[in-house]
Amino acid sequence: MLSISRTLVITALLGVILACLGALWSNGAATRRASTYAMATESLAELSLLAGIADDDGELQRDEPMAVEVISDGGPLWVLGSVEQAVAADPHFEADDSPHLLRAEVIDARGGVALQLHLWRAGWELRVPEPRRVRIAVWAAVVAGIFGAALALFVQRMSVGIAAAGVLAQLFLAIDPLPRELFPPRPLVDEWASGPLFGRVIPFIRGLESLQLGVVAAALAGSLVLVAFDHRRTRGRDDDVGLGSASLTALLGTIGVVAWIEAASRGSLFAACDPRFGGYAGWLALAGLILAWLPAIRVSREAWRARA
Numbered sequence: 001m002l003s004i005s006r007t008l009v010i011t012a013l014l015g016v017i018l019a020c021l022g023a024l025w026s027n028g029a030a031t032r033r034a035s036t037y038a039m040a041t042e043s044l045a046e047l048s049l050l051a052g053i054a055d056d057d058g059e060l061q062r063d064e065p066m067a068v069e070v071i072s073d074g075g076p077l078w079v080l081g082s083v084e085q086a087v088a089a090d091p092h093f094e095a096d097d098s099p100h101l102l103r104a105e106v107i108d109a110r111g112g113v114a115l116q117l118h119l120w121r122a123g124w125e126l127r128v129p130e131p132r133r134v135r136i137a138v139w140a141a142v143v144a145g146i147f148g149a150a151l152a153l154f155v156q157r158m159s160v161g162i163a164a165a166g167v168l169a170q171l172f173l174a175i176d177p178l179p180r181e182l183f184p185p186r187p188l189v190d191e192w193a194s195g196p197l198f199g200r201v202i203p204f205i206r207g208l209e210s211l212q213l214g215v216v217a218a219a220l221a222g223s224l225v226l227v228a229f230d231h232r233r234t235r236g237r238d239d240d241v242g243l244g245s246a247s248l249t250a251l252l253g254t255i256g257v258v259a260w261i262e263a264a265s266r267g268s269l270f271a272a273c274d275p276r277f278g279g280y281a282g283w284l285a286l287a288g289l290i291l292a293w294l295p296a297i298r299v300s301r302e303a304w305r306a307r308a
Contacts, residue, residue: 008295012149015291019142022285026138026272030281032113033082034274036106038196039115039132040086047119048092050126060092067098068119075106082277083117105131112136112178133183137173138272138285141264144169145289148256152296156303159252161296166259173263196265 048054053066070084083104087095093102103118116131144165152161174188186194193199264270272282 004295004299008298012292012295015288015294016146017288019146019285019288019292022272022281022283022288023139023142025281026269026279026285027136028281029076029078030274030278031136031138031268031272032076032108033078033277034271034279035113035134035136035268036079036082036115037086037274037277038271039113039134040083040104040117041090043115043117043128043132044086044090044093046128047117047126048090050128051119053092058091065090065092065094066100067096068093068100068102069098070095070102070104073103073105073118075104076108079104079106085276107131107183109179109183111176112183114183133178134271135173135178135267137176137267138264138269138282140172140176140267141169141260141269142285142289144172144260144263146292148260149289149293149296152293153299156299158296158300159250159256161293161300162256162260163252164256166256166263169260169263169267173267191266192262195262196270197262 045054045058049056051066053062054060068087070080070087072080083102084095087093087102099121101118101120103120105116105118107114112133112135114131114133116128118125118127120126144167147168148161148163148165150161151164152158155161178185269282269285272279273286274282
């Protein structure tokens with residue numbers, strides 16, 4: 001049984017406390033403002049396309065951006081500030097006195113925020129077809145990360161702890177749904193596809209040309225070949241861990257990391273790190289998680305060396 005120093009244990013316990021405090025404070029207005037800003041940015045891009053202000057490539061189709069006056073159509077007071085910041089950063093609109101009104105309709109509930117933008121002028125109105133919504137559930141990724149660290153420490157394998165953290169983070173988000181009367185439930189695949197992570201990765205992959213996809217595929221295949229050659233070189237030696245074991249460890253770790261990052265981004269952990277809106281609670285939670293994982297990292301490394 002591998003021993004852990006008292007200092008490392010105290011550091012990990014301090015990390016757990018910091019992570020929990022960060023998760024608790026991340027439910028505040030700073031995270032909601034940052035999330036609303038991100039939703040407004042995406043909604044403005046869609047609205048500019050619907051209004052004919054931009055083409056499919058995002059190029060401005062006017063001599064200058066459209067001036068709009070941002071008004072609130074319900075919701076807390078901080079909504080206007082977040083939407084106005086998004087308008088200021090958007091190349092297709094600018095905030096100014098104008099007959100064009102950009103109406104921001106926001107629902108701020110316990111576990112999430114929903115936003116729908118309306119571009120209005122006397123006689124006509126355009127709006128984003130479907131309201132955008134975001135989860136405010138930083139606790140899911142944080143608690144899952146703590147449980148993953150404890151499991152990795154117990155079994156002395158980082159990959160198992162990382163995989164467990166990813167699965168638990170996804171599970172926690174699934175069992176704590178948004179209020180159904182305000183946010184109709186959607187299939188999990190749709191949640192993933194519209195989430196902050198895959199919602200950006202999938203369009204990026206679709207935008208790659210055949211040559212670029214070929215380069216990525218060749219790089220992945222080359223990595224697998226190098227792993228296989230390294231296994232052949234070390235096969236039969238004392239430090240041979242086995243190709244199957246190494247591949248399974250890498251696969252578990254990769255799946256766990258992707259699942260945890262997806263849940264963390266969908267639960268607004270990274271939005272809670274946005275300093276533009278005073279989002280420092282997310283950094284506190286991440287720092288606490290790093291400290292909480294230190295014993296598991298050390299024990300797993302020593303166990304790996306002992307098995308070699």
